[in-house]
Amino acid sequence: MRLRPGQQVASTVDGTRMIVVRAPAAEVELRCGGAPMVDAGQAAAPTATADPALRDGTRLGKRYADEDLGIELLCTKPGDGTVEANGVALRIKAAKPLPASD
Amino acid sequence: MNVTILLDMAADGFGDRIVAGSRDGGLTASRLRALATGAARRIRESGAEAVVHLAANGPAFPVAMFAAAFAGVPLVPVNYRLGDEQLGRLLAGHPNAFGIAEEDRHDALKGAGLPARTPEEFVRDAGEAADHGEEEDVRSEPDATAVLIYTSGTTSEPKGVLLRHHNLVSYVLGTVEFASAGEDEAALMSVPPYHIAAVSNVLTNLYAGRRCVTLPSFTPHAWLELVRKEGVTNAMVVPTMLARIMDAPDLDRSVPGLRSLAYGGARMPPRVIERALREWPHVDFVNAYGLTETSSTIAVLGPDDHRAALASGDPRVRARIGSAGRPVPAVELEIRDEGGRPLPPGERGRIWVRGEQVAGEYAGHGSPVDERGFLDTRDQGRLDDEGYLFVEGRVDDTIIRGAENIAPAEIEDVLLRHPGVADAAVVGVPDEEWGQRVEAVVVPASGGDLDPEELRGYVRERLRGSKTPDRIACWPELPRTATGKVVKRDIVTGLTSAPVVPRG
Numbered sequence: 001m002r003l004r005p006g007q008q009v010a011s012t013v014d015g016t017r018m019i020v021v022r023a024p025a026a027e028v029e030l031r032c033g034g035a036p037m038v039d040a041g042q043a044a045a046p047t048a049t050a051d052p053a054l055r056d057g058t059r060l061g062k063r064y065a066d067e068d069l070g071i072e073l074l075c076t077k078p079g080d081g082t083v084e085a086n087g088v089a090l091r092i093k094a095a096k097p098l099p100a101s102d
Numbered sequence: 103m104n105v106t107i108l109l110d111m112a113a114d115g116f117g118d119r120i121v122a123g124s125r126d127g128g129l130t131a132s133r134l135r136a137l138a139t140g141a142a143r144r145i146r147e148s149g150a151e152a153v154v155h156l157a158a159n160g161p162a163f164p165v166a167m168f169a170a171a172f173a174g175v176p177l178v179p180v181n182y183r184l185g186d187e188q189l190g191r192l193l194a195g196h197p198n199a200f201g202i203a204e205e206d207r208h209d210a211l212k213g214a215g216l217p218a219r220t221p222e223e224f225v226r227d228a229g230e231a232a233d234h235g236e237e238e239d240v241r242s243e244p245d246a247t248a249v250l251i252y253t254s255g256t257t258s259e260p261k262g263v264l265l266r267h268h269n270l271v272s273y274v275l276g277t278v279e280f281a282s283a284g285e286d287e288a289a290l291m292s293v294p295p296y297h298i299a300a301v302s303n304v305l306t307n308l309y310a311g312r313r314c315v316t317l318p319s320f321t322p323h324a325w326l327e328l329v330r331k332e333g334v335t336n337a338m339v340v341p342t343m344l345a346r347i348m349d350a351p352d353l354d355r356s357v358p359g360l361r362s363l364a365y366g367g368a369r370m371p372p373r374v375i376e377r378a379l380r381e382w383p384h385v386d387f388v389n390a391y392g393l394t395e396t397s398s399t400i401a402v403l404g405p406d407d408h409r410a411a412l413a414s415g416d417p418r419v420r421a422r423i424g425s426a427g428r429p430v431p432a433v434e435l436e437i438r439d440e441g442g443r444p445l446p447p448g449e450r451g452r453i454w455v456r457g458e459q460v461a462g463e464y465a466g467h468g469s470p471v472d473e474r475g476f477l478d479t480r481d482q483g484r485l486d487d488e489g490y491l492f493v494e495g496r497v498d499d500t501i502i503r504g505a506e507n508i509a510p511a512e513i514e515d516v517l518l519r520h521p522g523v524a525d526a527a528v529v530g531v532p533d534e535e536w537g538q539r540v541e542a543v544v545v546p547a548s549g550g551d552l553d554p555e556e557l558r559g560y561v562r563e564r565l566r567g568s569k570t571p572d573r574i575a576c577w578p579e580l581p582r583t584a585t586g587k588v589v590k591r592d593i594v595t596g597l598t599s600a601p602v603v604p605r606g
Contacts, residue, residue, distance in 0.1 A: 005272070006268050006272065007103075095282065
């Protein structure tokens with residue numbers, strides 16, 4: 001699927017939801033727990049089951065990224081499944097806080 | 103992408119944490135969400151197309167902001183001190199709005215055909231709706247307007263800037279880490295709710311998990327007392343507030359719990375920030391430069407920058423204390439000449455900015471961004487060789503004397519360095535020979551006596567003759583907006599209409 005910044009994506013195996021922060025222009029195959037993720041607007045209750053080998057889980061508010069692919073997703077609802085982009089598991093990106101200005 | 107996502111995440115991630123008000127009796131993130139969805143039901147029932155918040159800072163403000171979002175309508179925070187006529191003109195643009203205001207402005211709202219309730223009534227009704235399980239969650243598209251803010255209009259009539267959900271959310275996600283604030287932290291926002299900083303402040307603090315307290319009416323004493331009493335760790339002020347805190351006599355200025363102080367909205371006199379740095383060495387100072395149109399901050403001068411500038415022997419580094427710092431990662435800046443060509447570092451020009459957080463539209467006026475997506479800030483400035491941005495005043499305030507363009511900021515900086523000067527503003531006044539001539543108004547430091555001729559000589563020693571003000575008047579204070587911006591057209595009026603008093 002072609003991803004746009006601001007787009008929300010949902011897992012089809014659990015309650016995981018992410019918001020796209022950065023994405024490449026090309027199509028990306030996004031999976032959670034081994035099953036495809038869909039646009040959150042089209043998500044129904046999870047129907048598939050997660051691959052037991054792909055259950056790294058996600059944490060609320062963390063950013064999951066792959067620099068080579070140029071993708072960054074922010075977790076808005078956590079779940080058990082591992083999130084992968086084009087077969088590569090996305091890792092938590094370390095926070096680089098700016099001085100609080102507001 | 104909708105601002106309600108930020109509140110959903112807060113309620114999910116730290117629902118029991120107090121996010122607004124005092125440690126005892128404040129609102130938790132969960133309760134804030136419940137109040138917002140309850141209030142959203144009331145807003146939808148009323149059929150309103152916008153929520154007008156015409157009051158000072160308080161708990162009703164964040165409830166109103168999220169309630170509007172859950173109801174799928176924009177929030178319109180309005181200056182509660184506007185005169186009836188100006189307010190009437192502004193409200194005419196929002197004929198079907200849900201009004202929230204203190205009693206003393208209810209007549210103005212009713213005059214515009216808007217039913218009104220007080221902030222207290224609004225929060226109470228929201229609580230009743232929430233407690234009865236009534237809620238609304240009709241979220242708009244990312245392109246929908248989340249907040250409509252009227253610009254301060256110091257150099258032109260106020261325009262309504264449309265901040266869409268995606269502008270605000272991308273600003274928050276780009277600058278804040280979720281739940282990064284400790285439970286012991288607390289933020290004090292003293293800027294009024296109709297200013298962009300107050301809007302983004304609600305969102306960034308909530309997302310970070312930082313409790314927000316409010317001070318409806320600023321005085322140096324009240325500010326210091328509240329900071330100590332509520333254990334405020336992060337505060338935001340406009341420069342005139344910091345000047346007043348530093349200049350007020352006989353005050354206990356100790357703030358041992360304060361960790362960071364952010365300021366913005368107008369230029370900070372170097373004398374004031376240097377004094378604050380010396381008086382509160384444990385505090386991290388942050389200068390945030392931004393516009394309503396940029397959803398808040400686009401350049402930051404951080405704590406390390408402040409300390410390095412204060413300690414440095416290198417004049418170029420020292421000068422940075424008067425800068426706006428460096429652009430935030432998510433934006434690009436360009437300095438362009440009047441022909442629109444980008445200029446190299448060191449050259450003065452107009453500041454343009456591009457980024458996801460930059461609003462692309464004014465209500466009823468079309469887009470302020472060019473074909474490359476850059477917004478004209480209408481501020482004059484330059485970048486130094488390491489990318490520090492120096493903002494030198496509004497382009498509209500540039501004085502054109504003969505064939506020369508003169509930036510008032512350059513002359514103001516020199517005047518503000520004089521030990522007898524507490525405040526200063528330089529303007530162009532109509533002149534038959536030159537088009538405009540340079541004049542200045544200064545406010546003497548307390549107890550001081552200023553000799554305008556001596557002051558003119560002081561300026562002439564440091565700048566070219568053409569930049570020396572022809573006349574310097576002494577006033578007890580400068581006309582400023584509630585957010586601390588100098589109203590230069592009022593200064594020009596004051597200088598050109600008052601009779602010239604002959605000096606004896």
